[in-house]
Amino acid sequence: MFNFLEMFEKSLGLKEPWKVTKAQFIEENRSVHVYVEADKNAEYPCPECNKMCKRYDYEDKERTWRHADVMLYPCFVHCMMPTVKCEEHGINVTDAPWESINPLP
Numbered sequence: 001m002f003n004f005l006e007m008f009e010k011s012l013g014l015k016e017p018w019k020v021t022k023a024q025f026i027e028e029n030r031s032v033h034v035y036v037e038a039d040k041n042a043e044y045p046c047p048e049c050n051k052m053c054k055r056y057d058y059e060d061k062e063r064t065w066r067h068a069d070v071m072l073y074p075c076f077v078h079c080m081m082p083t084v085k086c087e088e089h090g091i092n093v094t095d096a097p098w099e100s101i102n103p104l105p
C-alpha cells in the first residue's frame with residue numbers, strides 16, 4: 001500500500017530522529033498539513049557549531065513552513081522545534097532538516 005507519511009518523510013529529507021506523525025487534508029481551506037515530530041530522547045546539532053547536543057526542551061510554539069503543493073493543494077509543515085543546550089553557545093533551536101523550505105512569518 002502507498003505510504004502517505006513516508007512520502008512526506010522522503011520529500012522533506014527526514015531521517016531519525018525526525019518523523020512524520022500525521023498528514024491530513026483540511027477540506028475547509030483545501031490544504032494539506034504535515035506534522036513532524038522530533039524524538040525527545042535524541043541529540044541535535046547546535047545551530048552555531050554543529051556539535052551534537054542533548055535535547056534541552058522544545059520551543060513553546062509550533063512553527064509552520066510552506067511546502068511545495070501536494071496534488072495541487074497548498075501544503076504546510078508543522079513542527080515543535082527542539083532546543084539544544086551547547087556548552088559554548090547556550091540554549092538554541094536546532095536547524096530543521098528541511099530548512100531550504102521557507103518558514104512562514
Ligand SMILES: [Zn+2]
Pocket residue numbers: 046047048049050051086087088089090
Ligand atoms: Zn555550539
